[in-house]
Amino acid sequence: GAVVSQHPSWVICKSGTSVKIECRSLDFQATTMFWYRQFPKQSLMLMATSNEGSKATYEQGVEKDKFLINHASLTLSTLTVTSAHPEDSSFYICISPPGRGDYYGYTFGSGTRLTVV
Amino acid sequence: GENVEQHPSTLSVQEGDSAVIKCTYSDSASNYFPWYKQELGKGPQLIIDIRSNVGEKKDQRIAVTLNKTAKHFSLHITETQPEDSAVYFCAARESGANNLFFGTGTRLTVIP
Numbered sequence: 001g002a003v004v005s006q007h008p009s010w011v012i013c014k015s016g017t018s019v020k021i022e023c024r025s026l027d028f029q030a031t032t033m034f035w036y037r038q039f040p041k042q043s044l045m046l047m048a049t050s051n052e053g054s055k056a057t058y059e060q061g062v063e064k065d066k067f068l069i070n071h072a073s074l075t076l077s078t079l080t081v082t083s084a085h086p087e088d089s090s091f092y093i094c095i096s097p098p099g100r101g102d103y104y105g106y107t108f109g110s111g112t113r114l115t116v117v
Numbered sequence: 118g119e120n121v122e123q124h125p126s127t128l129s130v131q132e133g134d135s136a137v138i139k140c141t142y143s144d145s146a147s148n149y150f151p152w153y154k155q156e157l158g159k160g161p162q163l164i165i166d167i168r169s170n171v172g173e174k175k176d177q178r179i180a181v182t183l184n185k186t187a188k189h190f191s192l193h194i195t196e197t198q199p200e201d202s203a204v205y206f207c208a209a210r211e212s213g214a215n216n217l218f219f220g221t222g223t224r225l226t227v228i229p
Contacts, residue, residue, distance in 0.1 A: 006160075034216050043123075043206060044161070044219045093160050097215040106151070106217065111160035 002028045004096050006109030013084055013116055021079045021112045023094035028107075030096045033077035035069060038091040047092075050077045084116040119144045119211040123220025130197050131228050138205055138223045141189040146212030150183060150190045153206045155222075161206055165192070197227045 003026040013019050023033055031052045036044040048058040048069050056069035068080040081088055094109040120143040130136050148169040153161035167174045167181045174181050180193040194201055207220040
C-alpha cells in the first residue's frame with residue numbers, strides 16, 4: 001500500500017534555530033500533503049496544505065513566515081520551523097489525502113516530535 | 118467549517134468489557150468518518166472507517182455506527198484487551214474538502 005516516510009521521527013533543537021521535517025511518498029505521487037500538529041493531550045489540528053507546484057495554503061492563525069512549507073516535487077513535501085521557540089514544541093505529522101481510484105485512503109506519515117529547548 | 122466533538126475524554130474499562138466512544142459532527146454533508154488509534158509516541162493508525170452511505174460496519178471486535186440524521190457516529194470495542202489501551206480519535210471529512218477534522222481524542226485504559 002501507499003507509504004509516506006516522515007523524517008526525522010524526533011528532534012531536539014535550541015531556541016532560535018530552524019528545523020526541517022520531510023515527508024516523502026515512496027510508491028505514489030502526492031500532489032497534496034496536509035500538515036497537522038498535535039500539542040500534548042490535544043487533537044490533531046490542520047496547519048497548512050501543500051500543493052506541488054503552487055504555494056501552500058495556511059489555516060487561520062498559522063504564521064506562514066514561521067512555518068515554511070515547500071512541495072518541491074510529487075514525492076516530497078517539507079515543513080521548516082524557522083526560529084523555533086519552546087512553544088513550537090509539538091508533534092508534527094503529514095497526511096497524504098486519497099488519490100485517484102481511492103477516494104478514502106489517507107496515508108499518514110509516522111510523525112515528528114519536536115522539542116525546542 | 119466542520120466541527121467534531123468527541124466523548125468521553127477518558128474511559129477506563131475492565132478487561133473483557135465493552136468500550137464505546139461517541140463523536141458528533143456539524144456538517145451534514147460530511148461523507149467519510151475514520152477512527153484512529155494512537156499509541157504512545159506513535160502516529161495515528163486507522164482501525165476502522167465508515168462512509169456516509171452505510172449505517173454500520175464491523176471488523177472482528179471493532180464496530181462503528183453512523184447516524185446521519187443525528188450527525189453522530191460511535192466506535193464500539195467488544196471484549197477489550199489491555200493492548201487496546203491507547204488514545205482513539207474520530208475524524209470527519211467535510212464535503213467539498215479533502216482534509217480531515219479530528220475529534221479531541223479519548224484515552225482508553227483497559228484494566229487487566
